[in-house]
Amino acid sequence: MPALQGLHVHPKLYKTVEEKVCPDTGFSAGYFWSCLSSVVSELRPEVERCLARRDELQQKIDAWYSEKKESGADLSKPDYRQACREFLRDIGYLVPDKGPVSVTTQFVDEEIAKVPAPQLVVPSDNARYVLNAVNSRWGSLYDALYGFDVIPAYSVTSSGVEINAAKGAAGYNPMRGEAVIEFANGLLDEIAPLVHGKWGDVCRLWPKFVGSIQRLELLLKDGTTTALRTPSLYVGSQGNLGPPDADVARPKSSSPSVPDQGRIILKHNGLHMILEIDRTHPIGKAALSGIKDITTESALTAILDMEDSVSAVDAVDKCKIYCNICGIFRGSLEAPFVKDGKAMTRKMNNDVWFRDAKGNVCTIPGRALALVRNVGHHMFTDAVLTADGKFVPEGFLDCLITTACALHDLRGTGRLMNSREGSVYIVKPKQHGPEEIALTSRLFGRAEEFFGLRRNTIKMGIMDEERRTSANLRECLRAAMERVFFINTGFLDRTGDEIHTCMMAGAVVRKGDMKKQNWIQSYEAGNVDVGLHSNLQGRAQIGKGMWAKPDSMKDMLEGKIAELMAGASTAWVPSPAAATLHSIHYHHVDVPERQMQLAMRPAAKIETLLEPPLLPAKLSKEEIAHELKENAQSILGYVVRWIDLGVGCSKVPDLSNVGLMEDRATLRISSQLLANWLHHDLISEDQVRDVFLEMAKLVDQQNAREPGYIPMSVNPENSPAFQAAMKLVLEGKKAPNGYTEYTLHEARRAVKDQLQGLSKL
Ligand SMILES: CC(=O)SCCNC(=O)CCNC(=O)[C@H](O)C(C)(C)COP(=O)(O)OP(=O)(O)OC[C@H]1O[C@@H](n2cnc3c(N)ncnc32)[C@H](O)[C@@H]1OP(=O)(O)O
Ligand SMILES: O=CC(=O)O
């Protein structure tokens, strides 16, 4: 390990910083390490103090709940809410409320400040996915509808005819295609209605100058022409689109004499939709309007995640991530891969060019605004060691690397532009209360000083996902009032933290019942209330959590609109297709107006937030057994891929065979829930072992075709993944804040060492 400025840096990381990150920034690698060295000396003691404070508070909470429980108190009773609040105030868990806060963050890109839209999260260790994520600003509506379950296998058309619209294996099903087009036309009728007629009857469309400005004109199949009811929704065009050479309606099959190939750009609620007209394309040829697809503005922001969706346990893993992040900020990231037998290379998309309604050339960004999620304060890495051999806070390294990579964007040395406002967006997860947020803000401030950046260039996305943050959210905002660019309800981690914090209070409800509990309703509402009353509109997002069923798009389309109705200006999606489909909700809901309505309601009560999610009545043996199985299956299904294959986010089928997105936050929930039930004797250790052995067989079957997969059930005693999964439950009670990372990291590192040993033989 090279020793630099008192630090010992892993050679791989040294090389990455020297060869990838620093060139063209104006800063040398030596300077970079001296900055890290300073910040470690300065702020590491503060991190340690914050972590010790977490443990101290948890011990006090455990003791309080244990005592109440032993004295036979019914903790679900309202009397206890007040007592609990007072206790938490006495121990400093709840901090004094200093009154209203007005967030003043400046230079925030409009994707965050102005336009409500989906937010995609992507594991940053996978270059191919990362590229897909930044390119998911634009998505094919037709593909998203065709490829998922939104269109049922058997559909009824608007004329009442039942059709077989199954996807099928044998190529394109034109009837499914018809159903897709019908859905899309219905959507256009809602968001861009015509003066008369319906989108389904349009046989041609073109921009037409009315005075000095273009309007969209449309020819209907009855031969009449029409226009948009709101003409300003048309914002431009591209290509060769008319005017039509005849004032007679053309029959469906005949092609116009003027080649009809081009794009019509509409804009509604701040989001663009591009009607792709191409009568030479098989879909466009078959469509009355010639529209072959609708390219929809989808994920305006994408979080490149260094945290819960990746398995990164050492310098080598971290370097892979850092190179991807650097590639994005330089605009140079590429990923060669083979798909369906074809070799291809994925790159970052260019911006979209078109002529606006006055005929001027203009552009819209071609990529989502990239935000980077660093790791939390509780993580330390041996990629860099201090002179006395201690691991450095991993979040410090993440922050300095992210900022140094972003210099390429800020200085314009990259090929493409990320932030047009000259900001860097770092999402900081798992912060507990205002003091930790103040610590992050100091870290960001130091990074700005090191690299000569304007104060508050580095913006902070606050994951509201730990109970102490939710309970003190206003003070948390105060601690970052010049930097905050979002508060997001990470309800998955938050649920894990809820269970851990209230571990001693009693047995908690089943995983599927958590969302109905009072605490979570109060948490979701409280986050919106605090955001709306702290001046976030126009400056920062109020975000809601992940849709964790990546294949269940019909359910998402029906359900996820509720998050906008609840006041969110963005919400997380797991994939580009989900972003495209979720974007529909932002056309249905006028978010600023909805937020104005919600700002009038009485704010959610803190007492409700503090109500533990305890089982109201005993569960039957069968119910307990089922819940144990379900959690064991998801824990094993996730953990085995994390530890043996180094995959940090997986789609794991549940017992009903629904694919669920599992990441470290969902693992925190499942393991904490079982640890809680174990502590309260709903299940025994023997039962846990038996069920884990049974589920290991099922998980082995599910992964049988995965290259490199090592079955757990053959020799569970020697399977690091099986052992780690068991440990997460059996020792979950004493895991700090219920975090799973320590167990996962230890086991993954052992597997990597073993693999390295084998490769040397
Ligand atoms: C609590 C929290 O912290 S939530 C935040 C953490 N969670 C996440 O980030 C979830 C991100 N999502 C994912 O990792 C994935 O979608 C998974 C693991 C859930 C499913 O992955 P897969 O099984 O590979 O998905 P599937 O086979 O359906 O789709 C693969 C295609 O979709 C793309 N894709 C899927 N998810 C993403 C994504 N998040 N970003 C970009 N592209 C994606 C892939 O690039 C691939 O397309 P390609 O072949 O053209 O490259
Ligand atoms: O990070 C998101 C969460 O839900 O946890």
Ligand SMILES: [Mg+2]
């Ligand atoms: Mg989280």
